[in-house]
Each structure stands twice: as structure tokens, then as C-alpha cells.
Amino acid sequence: MLDIFKEIREDLQVLEKELHRVIEHQDPFLNQTSSHLLDAGGKRLRPAFAFLSAKFYNYKLKSVLPLAVALELIHMASLVHDDVVDSAMTRRGVPTVKANWGNRVSMHVGDLIFAKSLIMIAQYQKTPLVAQVLSQISVKMCEGEMQQISSVYQSQQSVKDYLYRVQHKTALLIAASCQLGAVACGASKEIYLPLRRYGYQIGMAFQITDDVLDMGADQKKLGKPIGGDLRQGIITLPVVYALKKSPDRKRLIELIEKTNKTEAEVSEAIDLISKCGGIDYANQVVERYIVKAKNELNYLPNIPAKQTLLIIADFIKYRKF
Template sequence: MLELFVDIKDELQAVESALRKIVQADYQILTETSTHLLNAGGKRLRPALAIFGAKFYNFDLERVIPLAATLELIHMASLVHDDVVDASMTRRGKPTVKAMWGNRISTHIGSYLFAKSLILISKYEDMPIISGVLSDTSVQMSQGEIIQISSSFDINQSKKNYFYRIKCKTALLIAASAQLGAVSCGADKSIYLPLRRYGYNIGMAFQITDDILDMIAEQRQLGKPIGGDLRQGIITLPVIYALKRCKDKKRLAELVTKVEKSEDEVNEALEIVRNSGAIDYSFNIAHKYIVKAKSDLKELPDIPTRRTLSMAADFVCARKF
């Protein structure tokens, strides 16, 4: 996806510089842990979408930078907390904050980053829609995570349950990113609502693709061990499909609901899902969201940014990590 961001390379660099200044603190451990997260990289999808959204109306980088940084801080905070809950030792091929500093520090670093985001949002007091959307999104992100934890190892989940969970966990923040970039520069509903729908649809496709990659990607490309969702009892779309359609559904149910799994059992479950047609089915669902996202773009002015966002939508399902 990085090659799609070449047109906003300078703008993203300005956001990156702002983030590095924001995480500087009087206490070394705060700076070290936060900088470690930034150095771990990431797609910077949310800041990029905010910048692209702003390009549709009176683009002003100084107006967008605090918002773009806020979006990345919220995302980073959620990842730190996820790694504590999931006991993840690597992310993007590098040690997590949890792995290096432990659960107690990680929990508070996540909260610290989120608090930093609140300070940045105060810069938009003349645009209450920004704080309103982000506060509602943050509540729903937390709700999605709680639902995921409480439904661990529960094989009686429907596709509707799954789609609601990933909407809360992932799609809403991506939707907010595309929407609020335009809002920050003064765009009206005719611009920011199609952008929000676009962001929502690629967000849904993004998470479905993530869940597929957890089953089929190479560990080297993914940056973390595959099969992580199965180990944690997270029931994703491919598993929901396989539990209903595969010939080994009884054995798969036994494996999925087993709290402690050996590597052989994880691999067996992965193999059952892969052989069930669930991967193709899930990719097809993700592709339908991409088609919707590209349709949403047709409501926006026909500028080069619109074509870039269309290519970005295609990349969401084609990526390997």
C-alpha cells in the first residue's frame, strides 16, 4: 500500500514528525515505549485516509496534521492493549511493548497514548463533529473488543455477530479517518458522507482480509505467527463458514473450542478451514465490500485523489500482510 501513498509522501512525513514530537516525554520510559511503537512501522492507513479525504476540499495540511496524528495514536493505543489481551510477543516482525516491558507498562502506555489523542482533538473545538465522531468511535471500538473477548471459543456465532464485531473493532475508525480529514478542512456532507461510507467498506474488507491472512499468510510476511486467532479462540468468518459447510465440522468444533491447543492441533484446524472453501468464500465477501467502496467514490469530485483511493481499495484484498 505504501506505493499508493507516494503522492502524499511529504504530508505523511509531516505527520510522522508530529507523532515523534508528541510522544516525547519527561520520563524516559514513556518516550522509549512510544518511540518503539512508531519505529515498528505500520501502514499509516488512517492518517493517509485523513489526508486523502482533506484533498477533496480546500486542503490545509496544518488543519489535518493534529487529526491524522490523533487517528494513529488511537490505533496505536488499541494495538498495545490488544497485545496485552492476546499475549502477543511480536507484531510486524518486531517485539511488542508487552514482550519488552510487560503487561503493566503496556496497559498504561496504551492509556497514555489515548490521553495524548484527547489533547490533540481539543484543537478542533470549532468543529464538534470531530470530537463527537471520535468519542463515539472509541466507545464502539472498546465495545467490539469486549464482545470479542466474551465470545472467545464460542462456536455458536453467526456472520451477523462477526460483522458487527469487526465494524466496531476496525471499520469505524477507518471510516472516521476518511470522513474527518474532509471535515477538518471545512467540507460539507456531500463530500464527507461518501468518504465515510468508502472508509467503512474498505475497513470491513481490511479486517476480513486480515482474518484470512491469519490462516494462509507466511509468518515472515505477516510479521507474527499464523493461526493466532484460533489459538485465542477468536471465531472469524472463515471458521464460521467452515463450521457450517466442511465435512469435518465436528472435529473442527472440537479443535476450535479447545482452550489449550498444541501446534499440531492448530495446524490441523487451519488445514480443515483451508480445505472447506472458506478462504474463497471470505475473499468474495471482502471483494463485495470493495465494490461498494469504489461505488461510493463515484459521488465525489473526479480528481486524481479519487483514482488513488480506488486503487487503494483494490489493494486491501490483494495484500499479503
């Protein structure tokens, strides 16, 4: 991703320092637990979108930096809480906070990281849209999580149910990253609305791709074991498709609804899903979102950041990690 982001590379380095400054804690236990995920690195996708979007109007790093930090903190907090929920033992290739310290600590570390995002957001007194949008989205992210919990291992799900989750869990925060990056620098609706829509489509494409990768990517590159969603009973787009179209539908339902799948059963499920075209279907849906995302950029001026946003859109479908 580094080459794609060359335009904002220095700003991403400043972000990294600022993230460390905000997360660091004088208490060693607090410092260790809350720095843990930060040290594992990450793509910093949401801050990058905020920076790039800010380029469309009176870009000033100091105007957009607290927002960029807040976005990454919100994302990180949700990852830490996801790990409590998902019983995930590794994330970004390293053991999760939960694996090291247990559920209770994970929960409070997530709360702490999220609360720190609020201190960042409180700095935007003059652009109240920042707090308004991010508070609304925080609610929706929880609603997405709750819907996921109540739908695990349930084979009777529609594409709409799945898209609701992707929208709430991922797309809305990426949409907000693009929107608010511009808002933080004072941009008006003509600029920030197309950016928000671009972010929304990209977010949908990004998450669906993520779900497809969970079905067959190289485990080392992904940094987590494949088939994780299936094991946890999370029904993703290829599965929804296959549950309708597979000639081995009965067997697939059996496998999907089983709460403790063996390795062999996970592999068998992935084979059935792939064979009937579930993964191809999901990739086509991704393609449609990417086309829509790129179309939104037509409403924006031709600046280098626009070229970068176009490249990111195309990159999504080729990414392998």
C-alpha cells in the same frame, strides 16, 4: 504501499515527525516504552485516508495534521491494549510492549498514547464533529473488544456476530478517518458522507483480509505468527463459514473450542477451514465490500485522490502482508 501514497508522501513524512514529537517524553522510561511501537513503523493507513479525503475540499496540511496524528494514536493505543488482551508477544515483527515490560506498563502506555490523541482532538474547537465522532467510536471500539472477549472459543457464532466485531474494532475508525479528513478541511455532507461510507466498506474489507491472512500468509511478511486468532480463540469469518459447512464439522468444533492448541492442531484446523471453502467465502465477502466502496466514490469529484482511493480498494484483496 509507498507508490500508492505518492500524492501524500511528503505529508506522511511530516506526520511521522509529528508523531515522534507528540510521543516523545523527557522521562527515559516513559519515552522508551511509548516510542517502542512507533519505532516499529506501520502503514499509517488511517492518517493516509484522512489526508486523501481532505484533498476533496480546501486541503491544508495544518488543518488535517492534528486529526491524522490523533487517528494513528487511537489506533496505536488500541494495538497496545490488544497486546495485553491477546497475550501477543510480537507485533510488526518486534516484541510487544507487553513482552518487554509486562501487562501493567502496556495498559498505562496505551492509556497515555490514547490521552495524547485527546490533546490533538481538543484543537478542533471549530469543528465539533471531530470530537463527537471520535468519542462515539472510542466507545464502540471498546464494545467490540468486550464482545470479542466474551465470545472466544465459542463455536456457536453467526456471521452477524463476526461482522459486529469487525465493524466496531476496525471499520468505524477507518470510516471516521475518511469522514473527518474532509470535515477538518471544512467539507460538507455531500463530500464527507460518501467518504465515510467508502471508509466503512474499505475497513470491513481490510479487516476480513487481515483475518484471512492470519490463516496462511507468509509469517515473515506478516510480522507475526500465523494462526494467532485460532490460538486465542478468536472466531473469524472463514471459521464461522467452516463451522457451518465443513463435512468434518464435529472435529472442527472440537479443535476450535480447545483452549491450548498444539501446532499440529492449529494446522489441522486451518486445513479443514480451507478445504471446505471458508477462505474462498471470506475472500468473496471482501470482494463485495470492495465493490461497494468503489461505488461510493462515484459521488465524489474526479481528482487525483479519488484515483488513489480506487487503487487502495483494489490493492486490499491482493495484499499479502
